[in-house]
Amino acid sequence: MEVQSMHFKARAGQKLADARLQKNLKKLSEKFVTARASAIAELDDFEAIRDAAVERRNRALENLDGWLDCFERNATARGAQVLYAETHEEAARLIVEIARQHGVRKVTKSKSMVSEEIGLNQAFEAAGIQPVETDLGEYILQINQNEAPSHIIAPVIHKDKEEISDLFAKAHSTTRKTEINELTREAREVLRGHFLSAEMGVTGANFLIAETGSVAIVTNEGNEGMCTIMPPKVHVVLTGIEKVLPTLEDLATLMRLLPRSATGQQISNYFSILTGPRGAGEPDGPEHMYYVLVDAGRTGLLGGEFQEMLRCIRCGACMNHCPVYQKIGGHAYGWVYPGPMGSVLTPSYVGVENALDLPHAATLCSQCAVVCPVRIPLPDLLRKLREKQWERGLRPWYEKVGVAVWAFAAMRPALYAFGSRVAVRALKWMGGDRRRIRNLPFAAGWTRSRDFPAPSGRTFREMYRERRRP
């Protein structure tokens, strides 16, 4: 996907002004936040399960090449082919080639954020192959001129039912439906034909299991099964190399946290573990199975200060609980992954210089770290990205000068005391009788939406000195 993160500020402004979006984003706290809280409260010992999950994810990452080898061996032994792609382009090219080899003209897709990363739908279309999204949210976006998802597990959270009703009536040339079950039935009717006529299914992976060579997929609509078990001759699993887990036991631990953290469910409606293509005498499954495992920046995080980010299990809890995401939604972040996890991943994968706003567009309130099931220290990682920007001189000149002038004074207490005394008097004067400033010349961002309460005119230290004078 093309990176638009450099337009963060302008896009965030549009999103704040969009009253309909603001109403739709309320669903986040009403639905996900409350549901997660009660699902987590049901667990006997959430903190201990988190510790175990961290340990198991770390074990996989600390020996990632070894576990990938193990995965490849076992998946190959079960008849699948494992391919690696170093870049997004390479991944898209490999999948298009697989489709061509098998004479594929139509592909059904289950939800995959890596597919957004590599721009798979565009690559298919360029090759004359029709991709059909079958996750309901992703399908809605596809028929809306390939709109980008705004959330990693609820891609269409930014839309309401009315918008979807309009869209269905237009895209399907049907009468406008208003009931949710009518809308889902209409989608089902459209998708059914595609399930039966597609030659290939593409899915993502929530986890890869090294010891069995399997893929684990979590969904709520169950269409993933239609993409993998029903007619398609070919199943392609597309995912990042970091998704591997050594054992099924690891999977069991992670599954105690993933649905609860994501949607507040004890377990998702559907949960598949698929191992290899259809074997002799088996009634279902694809004839051919491929894994395309994507690097595209991930090895760059291994062994460094951002390695912990690779533990991410894509539950979306960090964005659901983020005060900034709750106000602007996912599109403003400008690439595939939004919210706190996206503000770490985007600069890491597409270059710090291409996403200067993201690490700064956070209040560092730490709620994301509190809810992250695998204890990724997101605020610390955001701050480390700020350090990188600073070290590389990527901040605007006025910020560098501002911090330098302030730091110069803060190291010289007499100068600092004098400067504060002048400043508080000036600000008091600016505040006037109402003791508040409506327009701060050097901090217009503050006074656009709030007043600045004026200082009382003298600093604590000058008053303290007077009061203590014998």
Next chain:
Amino acid sequence: MKVGLFVTCLVDAVRPEIGFSAIRLLETAGFEVVVPEWQTCCGQPAYNSGDSRTARVLAEKLLAEFESFDYVVVPSGSCGGQIKVQYIELFRDDPDLKARIERLADKTFELTDFIVNVAKCALPASGFTGTITYHDSCSGLRELGVKKQPRQLLAMLPAVTLTEMKDCEQCCGFGGTFSVKYGDISGAIVDEKCQNIHATGAGAVVLGDLGCMLNIEGRLRRIGDEKTRVLHIAQVLAGDA
């Protein structure tokens, strides 16, 4: 026992009366309070801007000024968190300084945490009267575990009624320079906070951090609320409000 009071730069400049309320609280609890005259800032603005070199220099300055006290008390969760939690990060690779910083961190307390856990809830008589709601500021809550302490102390005031607001643990949108760099996003977040405050019908919102205080007060006044008072917990506990 000697307590070094780290006033914080915002109290020093904008709300000096809070510093005096803090002194009154600490002295009532029987501590000798010293305010090192040449203190400036804990370095958080530099740290959060990515300038860790400057943050280290200011951390060393604060360390030298405060390490001789029995306790260090800070009337702010975010400055307290900076000293107690973040400084250690800054000196990861310097064992000598790290050891000194750890000793400093061990004796540094956010004000209400200190009054509850060290001063064992010794409070002056406060004549504060009214209905209040309490906003949990992020660093105090999530870095220092300040949650029950202010409520426990407020419950000791006979004429105070506390009504909790919806999402009292949600960030107010201040975030330091975030509030200036991304003023519109910050404004939308604090607007929601103000709605939650209004819904309680409380006469005052009480909190423990100057950043949140200026942010919330600024927004309340901008939307025409001249009535709801915004108070630091030290002012309420000391009966200075």
